[in-house]
Amino acid sequence: MSVPTIDLTDPRVYRHWTTDTVRFSDTDAAGHVNNVAYAAYCETGRLAYAYSILLPDREPEESFILARISIDYRRECRWPGAVRIGTAPVKLGSTSITLGSGVFKDDICVCTAEAVVVFRQAGKPAPIPERIRARLEADR
Amino acid sequence: MSVPTIDLTDPRVYRHWTTDTVRFSDTDAAGHVNNVAYAAYCETGRLAYAYSILLPDREPEESFILARISIDYRRECRWPGAVRIGTAPVKLGSTSITLGSGVFKDDICVCTAEAVVVFRQAGKPAPIPERIRARLEADR
Amino acid sequence: MSVPTIDLTDPRVYRHWTTDTVRFSDTDAAGHVNNVAYAAYCETGRLAYAYSILLPDREPEESFILARISIDYRRECRWPGAVRIGTAPVKLGSTSITLGSGVFKDDICVCTAEAVVVFRQAGKPAPIPERIRARLEADR
Amino acid sequence: MSVPTIDLTDPRVYRHWTTDTVRFSDTDAAGHVNNVAYAAYCETGRLAYAYSILLPDREPEESFILARISIDYRRECRWPGAVRIGTAPVKLGSTSITLGSGVFKDDICVCTAEAVVVFRQAGKPAPIPERIRARLEADR
Numbered sequence: 001m002s003v004p005t006i007d008l009t010d011p012r013v014y015r016h017w018t019t020d021t022v023r024f025s026d027t028d029a030a031g032h033v034n035n036v037a038y039a040a041y042c043e044t045g046r047l048a049y050a051y052s053i054l055l056p057d058r059e060p061e062e063s064f065i066l067a068r069i070s071i072d073y074r075r076e077c078r079w080p081g082a083v084r085i086g087t088a089p090v091k092l093g094s095t096s097i098t099l100g101s102g103v104f105k106d107d108i109c110v111c112t113a114e115a116v117v118v119f120r121q122a123g124k125p126a127p128i129p130e131r132i133r134a135r136l137e138a139d140r
Numbered sequence: 141m142s143v144p145t146i147d148l149t150d151p152r153v154y155r156h157w158t159t160d161t162v163r164f165s166d167t168d169a170a171g172h173v174n175n176v177a178y179a180a181y182c183e184t185g186r187l188a189y190a191y192s193i194l195l196p197d198r199e200p201e202e203s204f205i206l207a208r209i210s211i212d213y214r215r216e217c218r219w220p221g222a223v224r225i226g227t228a229p230v231k232l233g234s235t236s237i238t239l240g241s242g243v244f245k246d247d248i249c250v251c252t253a254e255a256v257v258v259f260r261q262a263g264k265p266a267p268i269p270e271r272i273r274a275r276l277e278a279d280r
Numbered sequence: 281m282s283v284p285t286i287d288l289t290d291p292r293v294y295r296h297w298t299t300d301t302v303r304f305s306d307t308d309a310a311g312h313v314n315n316v317a318y319a320a321y322c323e324t325g326r327l328a329y330a331y332s333i334l335l336p337d338r339e340p341e342e343s344f345i346l347a348r349i350s351i352d353y354r355r356e357c358r359w360p361g362a363v364r365i366g367t368a369p370v371k372l373g374s375t376s377i378t379l380g381s382g383v384f385k386d387d388i389c390v391c392t393a394e395a396v397v398v399f400r401q402a403g404k405p406a407p408i409p410e411r412i413r414a415r416l417e418a419d420r
Numbered sequence: 421m422s423v424p425t426i427d428l429t430d431p432r433v434y435r436h437w438t439t440d441t442v443r444f445s446d447t448d449a450a451g452h453v454n455n456v457a458y459a460a461y462c463e464t465g466r467l468a469y470a471y472s473i474l475l476p477d478r479e480p481e482e483s484f485i486l487a488r489i490s491i492d493y494r495r496e497c498r499w500p501g502a503v504r505i506g507t508a509p510v511k512l513g514s515t516s517i518t519l520g521s522g523v524f525k526d527d528i529c530v531c532t533a534e535a536v537v538v539f540r541q542a543g544k545p546a547p548i549p550e551r552i553r554a555r556l557e558a559d560r
Contacts, residue, residue, distance in 0.1 A: 021160045024187055025180050025316040029307035029359065035486050036305040039459045040165050047164055047220070066455050070490035079309065080187070165456040167449035169499065175346050176445040179319045206315050210350035219449065301440045304467055305460050320445050327444055327500070360467070 006090060008100045008112035009074065014086025015139065018048040022079050022105070033077040033110075042071065042101045042113045045085030049099060050117070053139055054132055062129075064117040067096065077103075077110040089136050090114060095125045097136070146230060148240045148252035149214065154226025155279065158188040162219050162245070173217040173250075182211065182241045182253045185225030189239060190257070193279055194272055202269075204257040207236065217243075217250040229276050230254060235265045237276070286370060288380045288392035289354065294366025295419065298328040302359050302385070313357040313390075322351065322381045322393045325365030329379060330397070333419055334412055342409075344397040347376065357383075357390040369416050370394060375405045377416070426510060428520045428532035429494065434506025435559065438468040442499050442525070453497040453530075462491065462521045462533045465505030469519060470537070473559055474552055482549075484537040487516065497523075497530040509556050510534065515545045517556070 006013045026037035050064055077083065084104045091098035101113040119128045146153045166177035190204055217223070224244045231238035241253040259268045286293045306317035330344055357363070364384045371378035381393040399408045426433045446457035470484055497503065504524045511518035521533040539548045 019161065020163065021184060023160065023180050024183055024308055025314045027309035028304055029309070029311045031309045034305045035489070036456060036459045036463060039456045040163050043164055043456060044161060051220075066493055068490065068492050069455070070488065072488050073486055080191075164448055165454045167454075168444055169447035169449070169451045171449045174445045175349070176316060176319045176323060179316045183316060206353055208350065208352050209315070210348065212348050213346055299441065300443065301464060303440065303460055304463055320443050323444055324441060331500075360471070 006088070006100065008090075008102050008114075009109040011086060011102065011104060011107075011109075013100075014088050014102060016045075016049050016053065016087050017084055018045050018087075019082050019084050020044040022077065022081050022083060024079050027079050031078075033079065035071075035073060038071055038073065038077070038103060038111045038113075039069070041083050041085055041103045042069070042111075042115065045087040045101050045103070046099055046115055046117070048085075049087040053135055054097070057131075061122045063120045064097075065120055066115060067118045068116040069113055071111055071113045073111050075108055075110045077105050081105060083110070089139070092128070092133070092136060094127055095119050097128065146228070146240065148230075148242050148254075149249040151226060151242065151244060151247075151249075153240075154228050154242060156185075156189050156193065156227050157224055158185050158227075159222050159224050160184040162217065162221050162223060164219050167219050171218075173219065175211075175213060178211055178213065178217070178243060178251045178253075179209070181223050181225055181243045182209070182251075182255065185227040185241050185243070186239055186255055186257070188225075189227040193275055194237070197271075201262045203260045204237075205260055206255060207258045208256040209253060211251055211253045213251050215248055215250045217245050221245060223250070229279070232268070232273070232276060234267055235259050237268065286368070286380065288370075288382050288394075289389040291366060291382065291384060291387075291389075293380075294368050294382060296325075296329050296333065296367050297364055298325050298367075299362050299364050300324040302357065302361050302363060304359050307359050311358075313359065315351075315353060318351055318353065318357070318383060318391045318393075319349070321363050321365055321383045322349070322391075322395065325367040325381050325383070326379055326395055326397070329367040333415055334377070337411075341402045343400045344377075345400055346395060347398045348396040349393055351391055351393045353391050355388055355390045357385050361385060363390070369419070372408070372413070372416060374407055375399050377408065426508070426520065428510075428522050428534075429529040431506060431522065431524060431527075431529075433520075434508050434522060436465075436469050436473070436507050437504055438465050438507075439502050439504050440464040442497065442501050442503060444499050447499050451498075453499065455491075455493060458491055458493065458497070458523060458531045458533075459489070461503050461505055461523045462489070462531075462535065465507040465521050465523070466519055466535055466537070468505075469507040473555055474517070477551075481542045483540045484517075485540055486535060487538045488536040489533060491531055491533040493531050495528055495530045497525050501525060503530070509559070512548070512553070512556060514547055515539050517548065
């Protein structure tokens with residue numbers, strides 16, 4: 001799979017969406033949502049994607065673990081309300097997948113993220129199985 | 141206002157509902173949602189109630205602060221999914237209101253809570269204004 | 281064990297202490313530490329107590345689960361710094377123990393809590409073993 | 421300031437250290453500390469650095485905001501205990517500074533991070549003042 005550079009701030013690049021609630025405890029003394037909560041929102045989107053597209057048929061020894069995440073903070077986010085999180089594959093390696101995310105509040109992109117998740121078989125990095133690759137291709 | 145003892149595990153006692161997303165980061169190493177996250181769910185319900193019923197017309201110097209909360213943990217709660225939180229007034233004092241909450245996952249009551257919130261005027265406890273009392277009475 | 285009513289705001293009632301770091305992400309848009317973080321501080325103290333006094337010699341099937349907590353918010357708590365958490369038994373039942381906690385920032389009691397933890401054997405409430413009762417008596 | 425590529429997993433590259441407590445509520449159902457908590461640990465280190473080196477003499481209109489963070493998850497981290505967080509400048513731009521962090525548990529590097537913080541004057545990006553540049557140079 002080779003994906004041309006995509007603009008993660010553009011909601012049209014996402015086919016998979018989920019929502020998360022902005023909690024008052026997500027805010028900090030600066031008055032808006034703390035950067036740590038953005039990481040939780042991204043995880044909500046990433047795991048929904050992982051469970052529906054990557055491993056809906058997960059074998060006991062199979063898992064994906066998060067190896068790296070980069071988050072670009074684009075706009076402040078305020079309580080109350082909800083965020084919508086779009087998730088899309090942006091790169092497919094031999095043992096890892098890079099997932100892109102966009103978090104939107106009131107249709108404004110408040111952050112984007114790229115997360116590298118590594119496939120594991122019995123606790124060790126392993127080549128991504130063909131069935132998962134096929135699903136990713138079909139999902140594009 | 142005098143409210144007969146109400147069963148906070150019964151969803152029929154609540155007229156006000158909101159939802160919160162169960163996050164993977166809400167779980168702990170015991171495998172289910174950590175007790176601290178239940179407190180966040182209760183706050184989501186309590187603040188939604190406060191902003192719609194208690195202080196929709198908040199004056200700058202007015203606020204409610206949380207003085208006390210008690211939470212009864214009734215059932216374990218598992219990721220993923222969402223919780224529905226019902227909130228209802230259970231006691232009205234001169235400067236404080238006790239709000240009851242029920243948190244439900246898949247229609248099962250996972251916890252109930254009672255929170256005492258104290259009305260403040262310019263940073264000091266003050267009698268609850270008549271307009272708020274009237275709204276609470278009308279809301280029963 | 282019968283413990284006379286104790287003043288949980290008095291640091292002298294605690295023999296067991298631990299610390300927690302006040303994080304910026306613990307604060308909320310009201311400018312101080314959010315009430316949910318107080319619950320996390322209390323848990324830090326409670327678990328340190330549980331692992332050192334209640335179940336240092338835990339058998340695989342034994343556990344304590346939290347059944348109820350009540351927290352009295354006494355003072356606001358501000359970032360940065362650390363809190364010291366004192367934990368002491370306040371009541372011993374047949375299958376449950378009530379643990380009292382005091383959270384102190386800069387020697388000021390910011391909250392107190394009472395938590396009811398229930399002893400479990402193989403997932404069901406069970407009488408607290410004699411060896412745990414003996415340790416609680418010895419610890420008074 | 422030009423800093424040669426530094427190995428953020430090497431504790432010797434850090435002159436500034438702070439600690440954070442690993443909370444049980446930081447763990448998740450996978451049994452170890454959730455990735456979101458690593459972001460909180462990095463923030464603890466970054467803000468301690470910001471308040472001691474970057475803006476100990478902060479003017480009311482001055483601030484740094486987080487524009488981007490990338491975190492490399494290197495090892496799992498388990499409760500209980502504490503983490504030590506080292507923070508060091510790795511790049512100095514005209515309006516931004518990249519801060520490197522290493523989080524260590526029991527002397528093992530569990531993650532490293534690079535955070536880009538942007539200097540702001542009255543809410544807008546502005547050149548980093550000479551006094552801050554001088555402190556960064558002196559701190560190397």
